[in-house]
Amino acid sequence: MTSAYNKMEMMICTAARFLEDGTTVAVGTGAPCAAAMLAQKVNAPNLVIIFEAGGLAPLLPQMPISVGDSRTFFRGIMAAGMNEMMTTCCRGLVDYAFLGGAQIDKYGNINSTVIGDYYKPKVRFPGSGGANDFASFCWQTMIISVQNQTRFVEKVDFITSPGYLTGPDAREAAGLPAGSGPYKIITDLAVMGFHPESKEMMIESIHQGVELQEVLQNTGFKPIIPESVKTTPLPSDTELRILREDVDPGRFIIGRQ
Amino acid sequence: MNIIEEGQNPLFMDPDPDKAREFFRKKPRAMTDKRMTEKEAVDKFIPDGCYLAIGGFGANRIPTAIIHEILRARRRNLGFLGHTSTHDFQLLCAGNCLKKVDVAYIIGLEARGLSPNARRVMESGEVEVCEWTNYALCVRLRAAAEGVSFGIARSMLGTDTLKMSGAKVIECPFTGKRFVALPAVWPDVAVIHVHESDIYGNCHIRGISVADLELARAAKRVIITAERLVDGYAIRINPTRTVIPFYLVDAVVEAPFGSYPGNMAYEYFSDEQHLALWLKAEKDPDQFQKFLDKYIYNVSSFEEYLELCGGIKKLKELRKLETLVDR
Numbered sequence: 001m002t003s004a005y006n007k008m009e010m011m012i013c014t015a016a017r018f019l020e021d022g023t024t025v026a027v028g029t030g031a032p033c034a035a036a037m038l039a040q041k042v043n044a045p046n047l048v049i050i051f052e053a054g055g056l057a058p059l060l061p062q063m064p065i066s067v068g069d070s071r072t073f074f075r076g077i078m079a080a081g082m083n084e085m086m087t088t089c090c091r092g093l094v095d096y097a098f099l100g101g102a103q104i105d106k107y108g109n110i111n112s113t114v115i116g117d118y119y120k121p122k123v124r125f126p127g128s129g130g131a132n133d134f135a136s137f138c139w140q141t142m143i144i145s146v147q148n149q150t151r152f153v154e155k156v157d158f159i160t161s162p163g164y165l166t167g168p169d170a171r172e173a174a175g176l177p178a179g180s181g182p183y184k185i186i187t188d189l190a191v192m193g194f195h196p197e198s199k200e201m202m203i204e205s206i207h208q209g210v211e212l213q214e215v216l217q218n219t220g221f222k223p224i225i226p227e228s229v230k231t232t233p234l235p236s237d238t239e240l241r242i243l244r245e246d247v248d249p250g251r252f253i254i255g256r257q
Numbered sequence: 258m259n260i261i262e263e264g265q266n267p268l269f270m271d272p273d274p275d276k277a278r279e280f281f282r283k284k285p286r287a288m289t290d291k292r293m294t295e296k297e298a299v300d301k302f303i304p305d306g307c308y309l310a311i312g313g314f315g316a317n318r319i320p321t322a323i324i325h326e327i328l329r330a331r332r333r334n335l336g337f338l339g340h341t342s343t344h345d346f347q348l349l350c351a352g353n354c355l356k357k358v359d360v361a362y363i364i365g366l367e368a369r370g371l372s373p374n375a376r377r378v379m380e381s382g383e384v385e386v387c388e389w390t391n392y393a394l395c396v397r398l399r400a401a402a403e404g405v406s407f408g409i410a411r412s413m414l415g416t417d418t419l420k421m422s423g424a425k426v427i428e429c430p431f432t433g434k435r436f437v438a439l440p441a442v443w444p445d446v447a448v449i450h451v452h453e454s455d456i457y458g459n460c461h462i463r464g465i466s467v468a469d470l471e472l473a474r475a476a477k478r479v480i481i482t483a484e485r486l487v488d489g490y491a492i493r494i495n496p497t498r499t500v501i502p503f504y505l506v507d508a509v510v511e512a513p514f515g516s517y518p519g520n521m522a523y524e525y526f527s528d529e530q531h532l533a534l535w536l537k538a539e540k541d542p543d544q545f546q547k548f549l550d551k552y553i554y555n556v557s558s559f560e561e562y563l564e565l566c567g568g569i570k571k572l573k574e575l576r577k578l579e580t581l582v583d584r
Contacts, residue, residue: 029367052392064368068465069317083395090411113388119382120380126365128362132418136412174415
């Protein structure tokens with residue numbers, strides 16, 4: 001019996017399970033940080049967490065507020081710099097990138113720069129930070145995002161970080177490392193993957209209590225629907241307890257609605 | 258050379274390494290006492306219109322004491338290198354100090370949310386922008402530190418970030434593969450907060466160095482603010498730890514708790530309550546002006562600001578929160 005949980009907790013618990021023990025992951029700020037820390041405490045004790053500012057493989061005592069704060073190298077293996085961490089990604093040593101984003105399209109391209117005209121934007125967001133770099137260099141990119149029509153769009157206003165760009169082979173044609181690209185999108189409604197040939201977003205599993213129709217209504221394009229849609233496993237009591245008590249006791253992330 | 262694609266935004270700084278070498282040729286190398294106050298450092302090295310870069314990352318190990326002084330000095334039309342700039346960018350926007358910004362990460366305060374005022378400033382269209390990524394700016398600084406006119410990386414390929422940058426896509430002469438040429442940037446001045454410095458500017462940093470080692474070597478002038486000043490012997494007894502040598506440095510400012518309200522690894526954690534006050538005050542422009550008067554413009558020194566924010570009592574609490582202290 002799993003206790004009640006909110007959407008953010010569901011997303012973080014689901015995301016954490018995709019991080020296998022003994023792999024390397026570069027994480028962005030916010031929910032990805034929480035997922036990596038939860039994974040480290042539940043299913044992947046030897047997960048090597050990489051922070052762009054220089055923290056390598058910390059034993060996270062609490063969820064970092066910034067990907068450069070002192071928790072990001074607490075009892076770490078190394079306190080280095082951005083050059084060291086980013087070049088490690090460049091050489092192909094980093095398995096996963098774990099990111100958030102304002103807008104995402106069917107090829108997994110992310111917009112975290114602007115809505116509207118670039119020079120006089122309706123909304124200005126922070127920009128790439130290290131996200132474009134991670135999405136370019138790491139082997140597989142995962143994204144945590146709330147799913148609705150504003151965020152999941154046919155075409156993003158601005159490609160800040162590369163997904164599959166315009167479709168099959170587009171990454172390689174642009175000069176990005178061969179064999180890299182988006183892997184999973186974890187939302188409050190479902191887990192999405194990408195079709196191996198068309199590189200379009202494909203529903204993999206839908207969360208308990210969510211109907212397929214609800215997923216489609218909250219997607220601004222038509223995702224590929226497989227013949228059988230699985231149900232995402234529920235978060236366990238252990239995951240929820242550790243998430244609430246150890247990972248985010250201040251409810252910085254899981255308190256967001 | 259065959260240019261396959263290029264960004265459409267202008268370069269704010271000249272990438273010619275020989276012009277930079279001419280500057281460095283004349284830069285003094287004598288090991289002299291470079292101590293001065295925040296105000297003296299800003300007066301001397303941060304004029305209106307100069308191109309500024311700030312060390313640290315996010316609200317971590319940032320030279321807040323100097324940034325407050327830049328606001329009080331009413332500096333205008335500054336260029337800025339914005340690589341994961343958070344509270345520092347928020348401050349410079351609050352002071353209307355900026356004219357052009359090389360952007361990798363601005364406006365946001367990471368998990369804390371976005372700055373309403375910095376958003377207003379950047380959405381007005383009055384500040385010129387050029388788009389990059391954190392690693393791209395790191396490579397640009399590294400190229401400058403190496404004394405060459407560009408560095409190469411595989412960042413930004415295929416994206417609008419590249420289209421709105423000042424980078425160029427070139428073909429590798431060995432493999433024929435595509436790479437992004439990133440122009441070197443020699444900032445006019447860098448301000449870096451460190452744990453320890455001697456009076457000459459030989460510095461120790463504990464924890465992550467972010468892009469500060471590259472920045473200190475790329476910037477034409479470097480202002481160091483230090484938690485503590487140490488005797489020159491403390492440097493010479495352990496030269497392995499020196500990360501910035503004196504001849505890069507132009508000013509040394511003693512600034513205990515100088516990264517407040519930001520985090521300083523092994524010293525104190527960020528003051529989340531105070532940073533939340535900023536985000537709240539920024540929502541209403543009138544209220545925000547009063548807030549700025551109270552905390553910055555009507556304050557004569559950084560020490561006075563620390564007092565206003567709770568003084569020693571508050572700082573002791575932040576020391577406790579700094580989880581890196583091994584117990």
